[in-house]
Amino acid sequence: MDLKPGSRWASQVCDTEIVVVRAASAGVSLECGGQAMVPVGGDRAPGATPDPAFAAGSPIGKRFADPASGLEILVTKAGAGSLAIGGVAIPLKEAKPLPSSD
Amino acid sequence: MHLSSLLEIAADALGDRVAVSARGDGALTYADLLARAEAASRHVQHAGVGRLVAVDVNSEAVPIGLFAAALAGIPYVPVNYRLADAQLVAILTRAAPGLAVVEPSVPGRLGPGIDGLVLLSRDEFLQVDGPAAPSRGEGDAEDPAVLLFTSGTTGEPKAAVLRHRHLTSYVLETVEFLGAGPDEATLVCVPPYHIAGIAAVLTSVWAGRRLVYLPHFSAAEWVDLAVAEAVTHAMVVPTMLGRILEVLRERDEKLPALRHLSYGGGRMPIALVEEALGLLPHVGLVNAYGLTETSSTIAVLGPDDHRDAIASSDPDVRMRLGSVGRPLPNLEVEVRDPLGAALPPGTHGEIWVRGEQVSGEYLGRAATLSPDGWLATNDGGWLDAEGFLFVEGRLDDVIVRGGENLSPGEIEDVLLQHPAVADCAVVGVPDDQWGEAVAAVVVLADGAGADAGTLQGWVAERLRSTRSPQRIEFRAELPYSETGKLLRRVLKAELCAEPEASHQGPPSGS
Structure with missing residues (x-):
């Protein structure tokens, strides 16, 4: 999967959608609810539900960053599945908001 | 990322929230803003024009035009309609061919007209639509998104090129997606041809903060609008702040809804900052420093920095009230000597910056970034021991x-x-x-x-x-x-x- 910055991906097993903020240094497989994510608007597996091991949920507006590959993603639509790369959960990235300046 | 994705994602998440307060015919929700931008983009695509030019005052036509251009895959080119006629003609000639949304006085000032530039009034532009065009897919982040002409008094007009990736990098790195509460509103009084006017659209949409436009700046109208719309955020340039404070004092108006007042775009006298802190103690002051070529802000002095500085008895800390704060975390800033060597804290030199939001590119000119991505700002300044940046003005001065x-x-x-x-x-x-x-x-x-x-x-x-x-x-x-x-x-x-x-x-x- 080509996780270009700005590309948008959807879960196959819940409502989660994400946008890629920072690309990974190498090819990785991005999953949600235990299933590979697909491009927003693309075909998804019918009737699938999140794997209970990856069902902690993806909250809207939160960032997740993979320290190993450098991949950083932002949740743009909340869903029941949680995000992982190759079966390993991606940690939440706490960002300190900057004061609005424009 | 592409500017159109910013609006599409925000409209998906916040379709019903008000995005722009428009006078007269009511407000636009995020879903409305996307629909209006899509309609205008269909017209622009059908007309086959290469640029969407705006020679107009602030209104809802600015965010609609900016996103319509992005959706159509062409640059948005806001131009100052108050330029002298000859300068306006020179800039529009460089901006053509394209479609231009113009203020009523403009057509009569262009002599026989500009080759390849089709003029529309704002009311006409707000009504346009066109046949459905084939989907463009995600949009290329490498494309130019905005061209901003500098109003230089000598020589050929120069246009800074800001690509989608520059502007969206700034937004993603500095703004929390949906970070604004439903009651938040930002008052935009800087004109659309100022980088802060463009950045205000993008950061507000991404944060979910309602845009309120003041077409022409006057301090009295600014205060009226801030009160009427319960404005929570605003950005002003130094000359505006002094006049606004005067009106507030005359009317004994405290602007209780206001939370953040940001200032930038020029040197702010410290006495004025102190006066604002005294008059509006509930408001967080934000000093921002940035350039057109850096997609807006590169350093910020936040509300706590202001309060710490004014409360301090340490002259070095107090002095920071006159600084522009610390560089954004995703950027590198250095002060360098004339040969380009980095200087230690406390030493005066030229401010250099590197980061994904830094363009440093001008239309039809050679790249100005160094091979390793640094931009020389032509601003003089220095960093203190804690990393606060002091800007001393253009080196030419x-x-x-x-x-x-x-x-x-x-x-x-x-x-x-x-x-x-x-x-x-x-x-x-x-x-x-x-x-x-x-x-x-x-x-x-x-x-x-x-x-x-x-x-x-x-x-x-x-x-x-x-x-x-x-x-x-x-x-x-x-x-x-x-x-x-x-x-x-x-x-x-x-x-x-x-x-x-x-x-x-x-x-x-x-």
């Missing part, structure tokens, strides 16, 4: 007197501390003995009096005597651009042309 480099800003700050001085500007004028001499143009406070000798003595006591203005002129006001930039070149030209009306002789010692 530095006065070289007898081999010594003098910063106009430093001398202006001292003059402004004199109770009789309401405003002032310091420039270098040619001098047979010293190469350049320090000249000051002073606007006295209402009812105050001070002669040149008094002010020369005031500066000499606080700085070295070589920095005391050799010549002081008194004026009723100083020339500023519409975006609040002091027009030093205009003053300098006037001083060079005028006899020395208030010449008081050179300061003693040197």
Whole structure:
């Protein structure tokens, strides 16, 4: 999967959608609810539900960053599945908001 | 990422929230804004134009136009309609071919018209639609998103190129997606051809903060609108803040809804910042420093920095009230010597910046970034030991007197501390003995009096005597651009042309 910055991906097993903020240094497989994510608007597996091991949920507006590959993603639509790369959960990235300046 | 994705994602998440308060025909929700931008983009695509130009005041047509251009895959080109006719024609000729949304006075000022430029009034533009066009897919982040012409007084107009990736990098790195509460509203009074006007659209949409537009700045209308719309956030340039504070004092208005007031786009007198802190104690002040070429802000002095500085008895901390704060975390900022070598804290030099939001690119010109991605800003400044950045103004404005480099800003700050001085500007004028001499143009406070000798003595006591203005002129006001930039070149030209009306002789010692 080509996780270009700005590309948008959807879960196959819940409502989660994400946008890629920072690309990974190498090819990785991005999953949600235990299933590979697909491009927003693309075909998804019918009737699938999140794997209970990856069902902690993806909250809207939160960032997740993979320290190993450098991949950083932002949740743009909340869903029941949680995000992982190759079966390993991606940690939440706490960002300190900057004061609005424009 | 692409600008169109910013709006599409926000509209998905917040379709029903109000995105833009429009006067007259009501407000636009995020879903409405996307629908209006899509309709305008269909028209633009059907017309086959290469650029969407806007020569107009602020209104909902600005966010609609900006996103319509992005959806159509063409650059948005906002232009200052108040330029002199010849300059407007020159810039529009470079902006063509395209479609231009124009203010009513514009068509009559373009002579026979501009080849390849189709003009539409704002009302016409707000009605346009076109046949459905084939989907463009995600949009290329490498494409130019916005072209901003500099209003330079000499030479060919120069257009900064900001690509989608520059602007969206700025938004993603500085703004929390949906970070604004449903009650938040931002008052935009900087014009659309100012980078802060463009950035305000993008950051507000991404945060979910309602945009409120003031078409022309007047302090009274700014205050009226801030009250009427319960504005929580606003950005002003230095000349605006002084006038706004005056109106607030006259009306004893406290703006209870206001939470954040950001200022930038020029040097802010410390006395004015202190006055704002005193008059609006519930408001967080934010000083932002940035350039068109850096997609807006690169350093920020936040509300806590302001409060810490004003409460401190340590002169080094207190001084930070005059700084632009710390660089954004995703950027690198260095102060360098004229050969490009990085300088240690406390040393004056040129400010350089590197990061994904930095474009440094001009239409039809060679790249200005160094091979490793650094932009030389042409601003002089220094960093303190804690990383606070102090900006001293354009390097072109530095006065070289007898081999010594003098910063106009430093001398202006001292003059402004004199109770009789309401405003002032310091420039270098040619001098047979010293190469350049320090000249000051002073606007006295209402009812105050001070002669040149008094002010020369005031500066000499606080700085070295070589920095005391050799010549002081008194004026009723100083020339500023519409975006609040002091027009030093205009003053300098006037001083060079005028006899020395208030010449008081050179300061003693040197």
